[in-house]
Structure formats: C-alpha cells, structure tokens
Amino acid sequence: MNHTYPKTEKLKRKKYIDLLFSEGRTVTKYPLRLVYVPVKDLDVPLQMGVSVSKRYFKKAVDRNYFKRILRECYRLNKELLLNDLKEPYVMMFFYQTKERLTYQEIEEKTKKLFEKFVEKN
Numbered sequence: 001m002n003h004t005y006p007k008t009e010k011l012k013r014k015k016y017i018d019l020l021f022s023e024g025r026t027v028t029k030y031p032l033r034l035v036y037v038p039v040k041d042l043d044v045p046l047q048m049g050v051s052v053s054k055r056y057f058k059k060a061v062d063r064n065y066f067k068r069i070l071r072e073c074y075r076l077n078k079e080l081l082l083n084d085l086k087e088p089y090v091m092m093f094f095y096q097t098k099e100r101l102t103y104q105e106i107e108e109k110t111k112k113l114f115e116k117f118v119e120k121n
Contacts, residue, residue: 005075011049016090024092027120029113031097032070032106036117042088046081048074050093057098066095069103073110080114084121 011017016039024035050070052063070093081089101109 003075003078005048005071005078008044009047011047011090011092016047017049017092020090020092027113027117029109029116031095031099031101032109032113033094033096034091034113034117035094036089036091038087039090040088042090045085045088046078046091047089048078048091048093050074050095052095056096069106070095070110072103073107077107077111077114080111080118084118086121 019039020035020037024037027034027036050067052066052070054063057063057066074093095106
C-alpha cells in the first residue's frame with residue numbers, strides 16, 4: 001500500500017465541506033470523531049480533512065501539532081478505509097478533547113475508529 005497523502009486526497013472544496021456539515025453522518029471513538037458523506041462526482045475514492053477546535057487548544061502551535069498527528073495517523077492507516085469502500089467518500093477527522101494524548105494513543109484510537117466506520121458501512 002502506498003502510504004502517501006497526496007493533494008488529490010485533501011478535502012478543500014467548500015461545496016464538500018458544507019455538504020459534510022449539513023448531511024454528514026458520524027462515527028466516534030473518543031476523543032476522535034469522523035464525519036463522512038458519500039459523494040458521487042468524486043474522482044478519487046476518498047478525500048479527508050482534519051480539524052482541531054480552537055475551543056480546546058487556544059494556541060495555533062498546539063492545534064497544528066495535533067493536526068499533523070491526525071494527518072499522519074490517517075496516512076499510515078488509510079488502507080483500513082480504502083480496502084472496503086464501495087463508493088467515494090468525503091470525510092472530516094476531528095480531535096475533540098483538551099487532553100494531550102500521545103501519538104501512540106491517537107494512532108490506536110484512529111485504527112479503532114476506522115474499523116468502526118468499515119463495520120458501519
């Protein structure tokens with residue numbers, strides 16, 4: 001499996017982001033949350049965005065740190081998602097707690113979250 005996070009997989013289009021927040025469904029594995037929606041007109045099987053709330057981490061340095069970790073966890077474990085997708089999806093990956101979990105804890109929770117998503121769909 002190619003462990004990359006190319007530009008084509010990054011969620012950037014406002015149309016898809018708005019669609020996520022209006023019609024998206026959710027899978028949660030505390031403190032991570034995955035909001036997703038199937039999209040018909042997507043060229044790649046999956047587009048992913050990450051978000052860390054300013055409510056939990058006031059400093060941009062801290063938010064950026066956790067966003068980097070989320071992107072890395074996605075990049076290394078995306079085959080869990082891609083192997084079982086039947087249609088293209090747009091997803092947003094959230095970190096929702098004030099707790100400062102370690103990279104290993106976040107990666108473990110990411111794997112469980114992705115497995116939960118695969119079971120649900």
